Amino acid sequence: MQQPIRIGTRESQLALWQAHRVQDLLNAAGHETVLVPIKSEGDIDLVTPLYEIGVTGIFTKTLDVALLSGRIDIAVHSLKDVPTQMPKNIVTGAVLERGPVKDILVYKDDVRWMQQADFVANIATSSTRRKAQWLRRFPQHQLHNLRGNVNTRLQKLADENWNGAIFAAAGLERIGLRPANSIELDWMLPAPAQGAVVAVCREDDKASRHACSTLNHAPTRLCTHIERDFLRALMGGCTTPISAYAYVTTNNIIHFNGEVCSPDGTQTLTVALNAPVADAYDLGKTAADELLAQGARDIVNLSRNAQ
Numbered sequence: 233m234q235q236p237i238r239i240g241t242r243e244s245q246l247a248l249w250q251a252h253r254v255q256d257l258l259n260a261a262g263h264e265t266v267l268v269p270i271k272s273e274g275d276i277d278l279v280t281p282l283y284e285i286g287v288t289g290i291f292t293k294t295l296d297v298a299l300l301s302g303r304i305d306i307a308v309h310s311l312k313d314v315p316t317q318m319p320k321n322i323v324t325g326a327v328l329e330r331g332p333v334k335d336i337l338v339y340k341d342d343v344r345w346m347q348q349a350d351f352v353a354n355i356a357t358s359s360t361r362r363k364a365q366w367l368r369r370f371p372q373h374q375l376h377n378l379r380g381n382v383n384t385r386l387q388k389l390a391d392e393n394w395n396g397a398i399f400a401a402a403g404l405e406r407i408g409l410r411p412a413n414s415i416e417l418d419w420m421l422p423a424p425a426q427g428a429v430v431a432v433c434r435e436d437d438k439a440s441r442h443a444c445s446t447l448n449h450a451p452t453r454l455c456t457h458i459e460r461d462f463l464r465a466l467m468g469g470c471t472t473p474i475s476a477y478a479y480v481t482t483n484n485i486i487h488f489n490g491e492v493c494s495p496d497g498t499q500t501l502t503v504a505l506n507a508p509v510a511d512a513y514d515l516g517k518t519a520a521d522e523l524l525a526q527g528a529r530d531i532v533n534l535s536r537n538a539q
């Protein structure tokens with residue numbers, strides 16, 4: 233008898249939702265599955281050599297270790313948390329159809345202050361990308377750090393005397409926690425691969441890779457590939473304000489928007505390109521080359537020095 237496919241997930245509510253989604257899709261395709269929640273960090277023996285072979289992502293490391301050691305067969309991640317360089321021997325099994333892509337502001341009371349040029353709002357986010365774009369638009373505002381999973385962050389916002397906090401719409405909507413007091417930040421360019429979920433497999437595990445392949449959404453995979461290529465080429469550690477969004481229109485054209493920003497929001501370079509789907513695979517790289525030719529390296533280095 234075949235063993236059920238073991239799907240590894242972190243234990244946060246959002247991570248569990250995403251892993252259940254992968255499980256439902258695999259079950260619908262006729263596979264037996266079991267969820268394996270894995271405590272992140274600390275409670276697992278992280279063997280040094282695994283880091284040396286490139287397991288680096290702070291959010292994804294623990295699951296990748298479990299995958300490489302054979303404890304699970306598939307690991308489910310938010311693709312935006314996955315380092316652009318995948319660990320050795322780990323490959324993409326499927327990128328699911330993308331959910332909501334944009335960032336939202338969850339606010340207290342109201343947001344009339346957004347129209348008041350002299351109002352000093354207190355806004356919480358730990359993302360350098362969100363900080364930079366917010367300061368570019370509202371240079372007088374005060375920004376505050378806000379860490380933890382989305383549940384923790386919502387609670388902190390309720391407890392603190394802030395005017396609002398920034399979240400990915402996908403994270404809150406998936407678990408049904410997007411408050412009525414929230415607005416989409418349509419002017420904010422999202423993080424590369426925001427709103428996309430990936431299932432990764434061991435490279436040599438043909439059965440799991442084959443099972444995953446039916447879950448793959450080709451347009452999402454291509455768009456997020458382009459966005460992540462852009463990020464990789466600009467290299468950008470995870471602390472650099474780099475944003476990217478690619479989407480397909482009905483005439484099979486991919487539209488790409490990318491941006492690199494200084495941490496204080498005063499310097500920005502943007503690029504907008506499009507190409508037919510069939511020719512778009514290297515669009516992210518092309519876009520990054522365009523920004524590098526405009527001096528993007530200097531802006532990226534500002535983030536390095538700011539850390």
Ligand SMILES: NCc1[nH]cc(CCC(=O)O)c1CC(=O)O
Nearest residue numbers: 310313399400402403426427428
């Ligand atoms: N950085 C943490 C993280 N990773 C993925 C999501 C949400 C889901 C997604 O963007 O795909 C979040 C929360 C957030 O950014 O508010």
